[in-house]
Amino acid sequence: MSATAGWPKIGLEDDPSDLLRKASRGAKLDPNALGRRTGIEPAAISAWLKGDGVPTEDQARSLAGVLSIDPGKFADAAARRWYPGAELPPYVRHHPHDPHPSNGYLFFLEDGKTAALVDPAGYPKTLLNAVNEGPYALRYILITHKHADHCDATADVARAFPKAEIVMHRADVKAIGDLGKRAIPVADGDELPFxxxxxxxxxxxxxxxxxxxxxxxxxxVFSGDTLFAGSVGGIFADVSTYEDLLASVSLKLFSLDDDTVVMPGHGPPTTIGQEKAHNPFF
Ligand SMILES: [Fe+2]
Incomplete structure (x- = not known):
């Protein structure tokens, strides 16, 4: 696949240096430790981590073996040989979260009006213009996680749509202050009627x-900062770990149908099947 219909052509969220940094942190191996295990000069690895150059095919495969990521997929990423292709489904609309570099989404029922918003963030005026374009009856405000670039406009949207229900996991709900009391306390696997x-x-x-x-x-599936095209989010949790993140994706997202479209919190859309085939972390 190549072109991504209904979507501006944007780069992958993570470049080879981001992948190397996330995998090194996850494996708890610094450039010296990686150098010892691969025979690659640590200074070269440090440079790649800063985005100065990329490993060759053999070096990428060697590093991946030590980092427990997929050698072939990481070598493809280092050589920038893959870009995802996925169509924006007709019932989904994307909007940028200016000034943040994150993605916002609205999706609808067949009536074209009953809507749910994924991640209320960015300039409130811009966001409310996007939500009011319909005009839509906003049923849910779904929040993928606590970071400001995903929820800093919650109060404005909640005020504009007082009937909309806020949905956010309790472990992250402090980020929206008092509105957290209004949030539906959802747990894994819960189904919200729509x-x-x-x-x-x-x-x-x-x-x-x-x-x-x-x-x-x-x-x-709206994946927040859990799964990106060709990468995963960094670890900013109090108790969850890199291993937890990989397990979340492997067990809960990769069990979805391969043709499930993934709408991430950053970067272009992809599909579960393409991530299984190309994401170096799996
Ligand atoms: Fe985030």
Whole structure:
């Protein structure tokens, strides 16, 4: 696949240096330790971590072996040989979160009006313009996690749509202050009714943060900062670990159908099948 319909052409969220940094942190190996185990000069590894150059095919495979990531997929990423292709489903709309570099989404029922918002963030005026364009009846405000670039406009949206229900995992809910009291206390696997026959399923995917959540609607999963095209989120949790993040993706997201479209919190959309085939962390 190549072109991504309904989507501006944007780069992958993580470049080879980001992948190397996340995998090194996860494996708790610094450039000296990696150098000892691979025979690669630590200064070269330090430079790659800063985005100065990239490893060759053989070096990438050697590093991946030590870092417990996939050698072939990491070598492809280092050589920038892969870009995802996924179509924005007709019931999903994307909007940027200016001034943040994150993605916001609205999705709808067939009536084209009943809507759910994924991650209320960015300039409130811009966001409310996007939500009011319909005009939509906003049923849910779904929050993937506690970081400001995903929830700093919650109060503004909640004020504009007082009937909308806020959905956020309790482990992250402090980030929205008093509005946390209004949030539906969801747990892994909970289904939120949406329309007569549809439901939104909440998947608790700890790792990036303790309360990180993904939301599945029909054949689309909104993955927040848990899963990006070709990468995963960094670890900013109090108790969850890198291993927890990898398990969240392997067990809860990779068990979805391969053609499930992944709408991430940053970077371009992808599919579960493409991530299984190309994401170096799996
Ligand atoms: Fe985040």
């Amino acid at each position: 329309g007569d026959e549809a439901a939104i399923r909440m998947l608790h995917t700890p790792g990036h943060t303790d309360g990180s959540s993904c939301f599945l609607f029909r054949s689309t």
